[in-house]
Amino acid sequence: MHMTADAREVSQTASGAAATRDIYLPSERKKISGGGTPHVVAKDFSIYYGEFEAVKKVNADILSKYVTAIIGPSGCGKSTYLRAINRMNDLIPSCHTTGALLFDGEDIYGKFTDEVLLRKKIGMVFQKPNPFPKSIFDNIAYGPRLHGINDRKQLAEIVERSLRKAALWDEVSDRLDKNALGLSGGQQQRLCVARTLAVEPEILLLDEPTSALDPKATAKIEDLIQELRGSYTIMIVTHNMQQASRVSDYTMFFYEGVLVEYAPTAQLFTNPKDRMTEDYITGRFS
Amino acid sequence: MNLGTRKILDRSFTAVGFGSIAVMGIALLIVLVPIITNGIGSVFFTGTIEHRNMLFNEFGRGNREELAKENAASEVYRKQIYGMLSAFEAELETMDSEKKQDYLSKYGPVKTALQTLIGPLPGEAEAILTRYKYGQTRWGKAEEKLHEFLYETRWDNSNPDAMAKEYFVSQATEFEGTSLVKLFPFVEEHLEDVLRPRFTVYWGFLTDSSVDSHIFGGIWPEIQGTFFLAVGAMLFAFPLGVIAAIYFTEYAREGFFNSILRSANSTLAGVPSIVFGLFGLAFFINTLKVSESKSVLAGSLTLAIMILPTIIRAAEEAILSVPKTYKEASLSLGSTKWNTIMTVILPAALPGIITGGVISLGRAAGETAPIIFTAAVSVGSAIGLADVFSSPTPALSWNIYNLASEHEAAAEIRHVQYGMVLALVSIVLMLNLSAILLRARISKKLKG
Ligand SMILES: Nc1ncnc2c1ncn2[C@@H]1O[C@H](COP(=O)(O)OP(=O)(O)OP(=O)(O)O)[C@@H](O)[C@H]1O
Numbered sequence: 001m002h003m004t005a006d007a008r009e010v011s012q013t014a015s016g017a018a019a020t021r022d023i024y025l026p027s028e029r030k031k032i033s034g035g036g037t038p039h040v041v042a043k044d045f046s047i048y049y050g051e052f053e054a055v056k057k058v059n060a061d062i063l064s065k066y067v068t069a070i071i072g073p074s075g076c077g078k079s080t081y082l083r084a085i086n087r088m089n090d091l092i093p094s095c096h097t098t099g100a101l102l103f104d105g106e107d108i109y110g111k112f113t114d115e116v117l118l119r120k121k122i123g124m125v126f127q128k129p130n131p132f133p134k135s136i137f138d139n140i141a142y143g144p145r146l147h148g149i150n151d152r153k154q155l156a157e158i159v160e161r162s163l164r165k166a167a168l169w170d171e172v173s174d175r176l177d178k179n180a181l182g183l184s185g186g187q188q189q190r191l192c193v194a195r196t197l198a199v200e201p202e203i204l205l206l207d208e209p210t211s212a213l214d215p216k217a218t219a220k221i222e223d224l225i226q227e228l229r230g231s232y233t234i235m236i237v238t239h240n241m242q243q244a245s246r247v248s249d250y251t252m253f254f255y256e257g258v259l260v261e262y263a264p265t266a267q268l269f270t271n272p273k274d275r276m277t278e279d280y281i282t283g284r285f286s
Numbered sequence: 287m288n289l290g291t292r293k294i295l296d297r298s299f300t301a302v303g304f305g306s307i308a309v310m311g312i313a314l315l316i317v318l319v320p321i322i323t324n325g326i327g328s329v330f331f332t333g334t335i336e337h338r339n340m341l342f343n344e345f346g347r348g349n350r351e352e353l354a355k356e357n358a359a360s361e362v363y364r365k366q367i368y369g370m371l372s373a374f375e376a377e378l379e380t381m382d383s384e385k386k387q388d389y390l391s392k393y394g395p396v397k398t399a400l401q402t403l404i405g406p407l408p409g410e411a412e413a414i415l416t417r418y419k420y421g422q423t424r425w426g427k428a429e430e431k432l433h434e435f436l437y438e439t440r441w442d443n444s445n446p447d448a449m450a451k452e453y454f455v456s457q458a459t460e461f462e463g464t465s466l467v468k469l470f471p472f473v474e475e476h477l478e479d480v481l482r483p484r485f486t487v488y489w490g491f492l493t494d495s496s497v498d499s500h501i502f503g504g505i506w507p508e509i510q511g512t513f514f515l516a517v518g519a520m521l522f523a524f525p526l527g528v529i530a531a532i533y534f535t536e537y538a539r540e541g542f543f544n545s546i547l548r549s550a551n552s553t554l555a556g557v558p559s560i561v562f563g564l565f566g567l568a569f570f571i572n573t574l575k576v577s578e579s580k581s582v583l584a585g586s587l588t589l590a591i592m593i594l595p596t597i598i599r600a601a602e603e604a605i606l607s608v609p610k611t612y613k614e615a616s617l618s619l620g621s622t623k624w625n626t627i628m629t630v631i632l633p634a635a636l637p638g639i640i641t642g643g644v645i646s647l648g649r650a651a652g653e654t655a656p657i658i659f660t661a662a663v664s665v666g667s668a669i670g671l672a673d674v675f676s677s678p679t680p681a682l683s684w685n686i687y688n689l690a691s692e693h694e695a696a697a698e699i700r701h702v703q704y705g706m707v708l709a710l711v712s713i714v715l716m717l718n719l720s721a722i723l724l725r726a727r728i729s730k731k732l733k734g
Pocket residue numbers: 049052054072073074075076077078079080081092
């Protein structure tokens with residue numbers, strides 16, 4: 001069953017019938033002009049680790065320029081699904097997929113897809129901040145350099161722009177040549193966001209980007225996501241229900257590899273259609 | 287297990303652990319102290335005028351005028367000794383032939399001992415071997431030789447049930463009643479005036495070639511040979527090893543072929559080095575004919591094969607210890623695998639790779655067996671860089687063995703052997719130390 005969490009069509013369960021209803025956007029969330037087209041489309045998309053089906057026949061459209069949160073209990077396949085989108089799962093030899101996952105209409109797992117080019121357009125920020133053991137400048141410039149930009153001035157511009165977008169510029173502008181590992185955890189994570197933004201991706205995948213951070217740093221990252229909303233298609237995996245409701249426009253709930261419910265965030269949290277979703281968000285299991 | 291037994295076990299283990307560390311420390315001391323003290327003695331020692339003359343004649347070092355003055359001062363006493371000898375020889379002519387024969391047979395060894403002590407006596411044909419052109423160059427040795435000159439060693443075989451006992455007979459008593467009897471106290475008293483011992487610092491020991499197979503001179507050819515062989519081995523083994531490690535860790539798919547390769551690598555690391563030596567001879571020299579016979583090239587290749595497994599393993603471990611997150615970060619930015627390896631993984635693995643490399647370098651420098659058949663000669667001069675493809679070379683490890691076991695005058699030049707050992711130990715130690723420092727520096731740079 002195909003799930004599209006857009007204004008017209010929202011399905012209740014992975015297997016249940018799709019119901020058409022009006023989307024509810026929280027009052028403070030503005031509709032994004034030019035957004036809302038299907039950016040990543042899953043069609044009967046399954047992911048296996050060897051024999052084990054970690055993500056089961058997902059059908060879903062991720063809408064461009066909006067923030068989509070992925071929630072669900074540990075081990076339900078959130079990371080697996082997210083990492084499938086920029087083919088980071090390729091690193092795991094036993095991992096393979098069936099069905100189709102389309103990015104701008106192109107099959108991500110197509111025979112002729114260049115995964116290197118794909119990853120340039122679909123950036124990822126990981127659970128644990130993972131800056132390179134290089135200077136702050138070199139961290140940000142790493143991607144642009146890879147893609148052929150070597151002019152120092154141009155690089156400096158990109159570094160500044162990316163750091164500003166990641167709301168880190170003011171804190172590090174005077175020590176760009178210092179090793180990035182000297183930054184605090186929260187700063188490192190924003191650096192990782194900046195590093196990803198420096199290659200100008202279209203999609204940002206965030207896998208529990210704040211789980212290793214303190215509340216203050218978490219708030220900064222959440223603010224950052226709000227800033228970036230509308231410019232990038234953002235997908236964020238989180239265990240924090242409040243966070244999902246704060247930052248996302250749409251929420252996907254996974255359970256044991258199945259996409260149980262996918263709906264506008266406000267709707268999913270206030271009026272879940274599935275018992276399991278309800279149990280999960282009310283904290284009856286986790 | 288109750289608390290009491292646990293405590294006793296803990297205590298006894300602590301005792302055993304402490305004991306084994308103490309034993310190791312003592313063993314290290316027992317090994318290192320003589321190496322260091324004797325080894326240092328090859329550079330710092332009390333040298334005689336013979337040493338200074340040797341340096342001047344063989345290496346052209348020293349001040350001509352000063353040396354001439356010194357020789358003149360020494361000559362005053364030598365003249366007296368020579369005088370006594372010719373007086374005795376004249377006296378011999380006056381004796382009846384039986385007595386003369388008797389004295390002559392005793393006189394020969396005395397002359398030889400004297401010659402060993404203070405150098406060639408006048409009126410003799412010039413020696414061909416350099417070692418016979420000089421007396422004792424080191425005062426310590428001179429004192430030993432003085433004893434041999436003054437006393438004749440005899441063995442007491444009277445008790446057939448016990449080992450023969452050594453005892454000394456004064457030479458002077460043998461010549462009682464002749465003019466030669468004065469010679470012995472004179473030499474004993476004036477040896478310092480003849481040999482003029484003086485504290486000497488002989489850095490040339492490290493930078494000079496040897497003269498007359500290590501009787502005099504230094505060990506530069508050995509040091510250089512060791513350097514050539516070890517660096518040559520690294521030149522082959524290091525890049526190859528790192529590439530192999532990259533293949534194993536990043537490219538190889540788990541499978542039959544790969545596991546065979548891995549176990550082959552582990553097995554190779556445990557093969558005795560003499561086997562590599564024979565392999566080197568059979569493969570590089572006899573089969574591939576990289577050189578006519580022994581050469582630095584063949585030796586380096588053999589050593590390279592020997593250290594390759596260690597380098598591969600060290601590099602593999604270093605690469606595997608690079609956090610996976612670096613790789614993920616790089617790939618997620620649209621980097622290719624190759625680029626990720628070159629710009630992220632290898633730099634982060636560098637400290638470990640370098641440590642493995644330098645430790646292997648130390649091993650290559652210290653091994654004897656692999657170069658016996660492929661590269662080492664016991665005596666030779668330093669070779670030029672251009673000759674490494676065709677010439678064999680002396681090397682510390684091999685020459686230490688050679689001096690200890692095969693050299694015809696091994697007992698006379700223990701100090702050279704100790705000097706070589708100390709040089710080799712220092713080189714290996716320095717390499718390891720530099721590895722530690724380099725590693726610390728790179729790690730610090732990586733950690734920020
Ligand atoms: N490399 C792997 N090999 C085999 N199975 C894996 C691998 N990685 C994950 N799995 C399995 O796939 C399932 C989904 O894992 P995944 O990491 O996607 O869960 P998750 O929802 O991200 O969990 P968490 O919230 O704990 O991060 C789990 O059952 C997990 O055991």
